[in-house]
Amino acid sequence: MEQDKNAMLQAFNFENEEDELKKISYERAFFKKGKIEIFDSKIIDDAKAKLLGIFVTRFIILHELGHILNGHCKLCKL
Structure with missing residues (x-):
């Protein structure tokens, strides 16, 4: 081949x-x-990959913060 x-x-x-x-x-x-x-689709544009990493990180942090602020975490209740 x-x-x-x-x-x-x-x-x-x-x-x-x-x-x-x-x-x-x-x-x-x-x-x-x-x-x-x-x-060749295996070549990834580094700038796009870094930007996507930032968006994914922000989503995860805000998603978990939403669980805490909506009372879904019993240990954090005041």
Whole structure:
């Protein structure tokens, strides 16, 4: 499979060295403005991942705080 992938990428005249071709993972190859583009959904944009982490953290904290403030926690009742 690895050899087939490398052969396919080389057939597209990909301008990468053979070592770099081994590192490439792809799900789709398409042409954009006459050049081949490789789509790989495994590459995550770090900024989006960090922002999502902040939102998830805030949701969990506020959700648990809501339990406490709505009296769902017997130990915290005044």
